[in-house]
Amino acid sequence: MLSRLLGEKRVYLILVLAYSALAIGITFNKVILSIATMLLFALVLFDFNYKKYKEAIKKSKLIQVLFVFLAIHLLSFFWSENTSFFLKDLNSKLPLYIITLVFILKPLKSKKDLFLIFALFLTSLTVISALNFISYYAWRKIAYDDIRNLSFFISHIRFGLMILFGLVLSIFWLKSAELKYKTIPIVLIIWFLTYTYFSEVFSSYLALVGMLFVSLFFQIKFSSKKRIYLILLSVIFLFTFFLVYKISNDLNKNSKKPVQSELKVITANGNLYEHDLNSNYFINGNFVFVNICRPELLKEWYKVSKVRISDYNVNSHKYYYLLKYMASKGLTKDSLGFQSLNISDIHKIENGITNFKDEDEGFFHRINTLKNEFSDEDPNGKTILQRVEYVKAGISIFKTNWLLGVGSGDIQDEFNAYYEKTNSKLKEENRLRTHNQILSYFISFGIIGGIIFVLLFVFSFKLFLKEKSLAAILFLVIILVSFLSEDTLETQMGATFFALFFGIFISSNHLLKSKIKSNEN
Numbered sequence: 001m002l003s004r005l006l007g008e009k010r011v012y013l014i015l016v017l018a019y020s021a022l023a024i025g026i027t028f029n030k031v032i033l034s035i036a037t038m039l040l041f042a043l044v045l046f047d048f049n050y051k052k053y054k055e056a057i058k059k060s061k062l063i064q065v066l067f068v069f070l071a072i073h074l075l076s077f078f079w080s081e082n083t084s085f086f087l088k089d090l091n092s093k094l095p096l097y098i099i100t101l102v103f104i105l106k107p108l109k110s111k112k113d114l115f116l117i118f119a120l121f122l123t124s125l126t127v128i129s130a131l132n133f134i135s136y137y138a139w140r141k142i143a144y145d146d147i148r149n150l151s152f153f154i155s156h157i158r159f160g161l162m163i164l165f166g167l168v169l170s171i172f173w174l175k176s177a178e179l180k181y182k183t184i185p186i187v188l189i190i191w192f193l194t195y196t197y198f199s200e201v202f203s204s205y206l207a208l209v210g211m212l213f214v215s216l217f218f219q220i221k222f223s224s225k226k227r228i229y230l231i232l233l234s235v236i237f238l239f240t241f242f243l244v245y246k247i248s249n250d251l252n253k254n255s256k257k258p259v260q261s262e263l264k265v266i267t268a269n270g271n272l273y274e275h276d277l278n279s280n281y282f283i284n285g286n287f288v289f290v291n292i293c294r295p296e297l298l299k300e301w302y303k304v305s306k307v308r309i310s311d312y313n314v315n316s317h318k319y320y321y322l323l324k325y326m327a328s329k330g331l332t333k334d335s336l337g338f339q340s341l342n343i344s345d346i347h348k349i350e351n352g353i354t355n356f357k358d359e360d361e362g363f364f365h366r367i368n369t370l371k372n373e374f375s376d377e378d379p380n381g382k383t384i385l386q387r388v389e390y391v392k393a394g395i396s397i398f399k400t401n402w403l404l405g406v407g408s409g410d411i412q413d414e415f416n417a418y419y420e421k422t423n424s425k426l427k428e429e430n431r432l433r434t435h436n437q438i439l440s441y442f443i444s445f446g447i448i449g450g451i452i453f454v455l456l457f458v459f460s461f462k463l464f465l466k467e468k469s470l471a472a473i474l475f476l477v478i479i480l481v482s483f484l485s486e487d488t489l490e491t492q493m494g495a496t497f498f499a500l501f502f503g504i505f506i507s508s509n510h511l512l513k514s515k516i517k518s519n520e521n
Contacts, residue, residue, distance in 0.1 A: 002047035011047055015106055016113050018043070022099070022500050023121040026493065027128045027162060028153035033496050037095050040102045047106075056104050062463070062506050063104045065456050070097050072449040073408060080409025089408040095496040096489055103503030111511045115179065117504065118169050122188065125166045128153065129195050147200045147352075154493050160201030161482050162497060164208060167192040168474045172512075200366040202383070207481040211474050212236055218470050258290050267293050267334045283328040283355055283368075291332040292323065300338040307350050324354035380427050387435050387485060389426055393418045394434040398443045405446035414443070433490075437483035440490070464505065469512065472505040 003011050018039045025032025057063055073090065080086045108114050136150045151159040170192065173185040196204050216233040220226050263275050276289035301309060301322065309318040323333055325345065331337035341349075345356065355368065370384060379385035397406065397414045406414045411433060418424075419431045434440045442450030457476060464472040479488065479498055488494040 001049065002043065011043065012106075012109065014039070015043055016108070016116070019108070019113075019117055019500075020120050022496060023117045024124045026121065026497055026500060027124045027159065030492050033095065033492060037098055037496070041098050044102055044105055053105050060104050060506065062456065062459055063101060065452060065459060066097065066100060069445075069449065069452050069456065072445050072452065076405065076407040076445055076449075077409065078407075079404055080407030082409040082413055084409075085412060086407065086409030089411075089490070092490060092492055093495055095492060096499045099496065099499035100503045100506075103507040107507035108504070108511065111178070114504065114508055114511050118173075122166055122169055122173075125162055126188065126191065129159075129163060129191070132159075133195065133198075150199060155491070156199070157201050157203060157482070157486055158488070158491070158494050158497065160196065160199045160204040161207065161478050161488075163192050163195050163199070164204055164211070164478050165475060165501065167196075168211070168471055168478075172471050198362045200362065200369075202366055202370065203482055203485045205363065205366070206484075207478045209236075209240060210477045210481055214473060214477050215470065218473065222468055258287050263290055264332070267296060267332075268336055269296060269334070271296055271334070273332075273334070281324075283324055284330070284357060286327045286330050288324055288327040291334065291337075293334040296335040297322065297333055297338060300335050304343070304346055305350060318349065318352070321349050321352055321354050325349050325356060328355040328357065379425055380430050386426065386430055386432075389424065390415075390432060390434045391436055391439065393422075393424075394436065394439045394443055398439070401443070401446065403446050403448075405442070405444045405449060408444045411440065411444050433487060435486055437486065437488050437490075440487055460502075460506070464509070467509055469505065469509050471512065472509060475501055475505065 018036045021032055021036035021039075025036065057067075073093070077083075077086055108117070132150050132152045135152060148156040150156060153159075167189060170185040170188040173179050174182060174189070196208065213233070213236065216229050216236070219229040220233070223229060258275070258277065260275065260277060264273050266272060271293050273290075274292040274294065276292075279289050281288045297319075298309070307318065309322060325348065326333050326337055326341070329340070329345075331340055348356070355365075379389050393415055397418060401414075415433050416431065419426060424431065434443065438450070438454065441453040445453075457480065460476055461473065464476065479502075482488045482494075486494075489498060
């Protein structure tokens with residue numbers, strides 16, 4: 001036993017260091033995560049204590065469910081034909097099993113260590129998010145043309161979810177009676193909300209709304225000030241309803257599509273116009289892809305800007321930014337229309353802004369982008385329509401393999417076969433899997449495996465509700481919302497993020513209760 005050789009204190013110190021490495025590396029580096037995960041696994045093996053391990057597993061229903069799920073995952077090898085993909089898939093999910101198990105077998109022993117993990121995560125998250133923000137907005141004229149480049153190291157969507165959990169921990173810090181320096185969490189809350197607004201991660205917006213509703217329901221259940229929270233809940237519900245109604249109403253507005261015979265043919269300089277009526281893309285009620293004279297636009301552009309927009313590189317989209325921006329002002333896309341733009345307009349286009357009205361950044365830009373996704377029937381490059389295609393494919397595959405699933409090794413092959421069989425409109429580079437974690441597990445492991453996966457979260461919610469742990473419940477809300485539009489656990493970063501904090505909440509949640517401002521009077 002390692003404890004006999006090094007001493008229990010040294011072994012525990014190594015354990016805390018490994019957990020700390022996960023908390024720091026989770027925002028930017030897979031190598032750190034791999035080393036820390038292997039170290040945790042080694043500690044469990046070389047500091048083996050059968051009696052303690054057996055007792056710990058016996059007490060935790062959640063880890064028992066996870067073991068059953070792991071068994072199904074391993075058994076699916078026998079009906080998976082693609083062995084290499086099975087091993088790759090298992091490897092990406094190992095952090096989910098290993099880290100969660102280690103937390104049950106070797107939990108944190110003190111609040112000091114728990115707060116250290118949270119503090120290191122918040123520090124890493126703050127530093128990386130600031131680096132992301134500064135690098136994107138400082139250099140996007142020459143290096144970036146897509147908001148997804150805002151996340152420098154990992155998936156833009158997964159980082160957005162981490163930002164939301166950072167928000168949860170900052171609020172926890174602010175409410176804690178034990179933690180000092182309350183100015184810091186206030187600053188972090190403002191920063192994380194700002195980052196979320198500008199990140200344009202739609203699942204983050206949905207998760208934030210879900211967190212608000214769940215928090216208010218939680219307060220209504222456990223607080224004596226029920227009337228205040230009921231009023232707040234009603235206000236937020238009405239605001240959300242109004243916002244959804246407005247977006248739906250905008251989607252149903254039919255801007256008049258131009259008729260070919262009514263369009264101009266020649267510019268004032270005698271050049272031909274281009275018109276593309278296959279799209280239904282409107283901005284401010286103006287059709288984008290008509291009255292275009294590319295040669296005149298490029299000539300005028302390079303008189304006032306050094307940013308190249310004609311090359312097929314990262315700046316190629318800026319030509320379309322120019323078209324959209326001019327359409328937002330109701331201009332023809334020719335030399336005369338261009339000359340109506342001022343230097344401020346040019347700078348906005350260079351910075352990726354496509355609508356002169358709303359500066360085209362943050363939440364409202366994302367909403368406008370989603371509205372225009374329904375401009376035609378082509379799903380390629382469109383967040384919602386692509387995911388609709390993925391879910392349709394996933395449901396079809398599940399219906400054919402509902403009992404045992406296709407096995408974790410064959411899921412991508414099954415999707416590829418479906419797309420070929422149905423002559424999918426999706427281009428080859430967009431023919432991906434479900435982007436829905438729950439459906440992915442039903443497809444991979446059948447009805448039994450899917451139900452066990454769902455039960456894992458049902459039991460978790462019941463446990464955290466019983467313990468009155470709002471932070472843990474909000475963490476699950478963030479994760480479950482991400483499951484609706486992403487295969488969160490299919491990557492090392494996603495699986496480690498979930499396993500680290502899920503493991504903390506199911507093993508060390510009791511440490512959070514002491515001297516935390518209660519919701520009960």
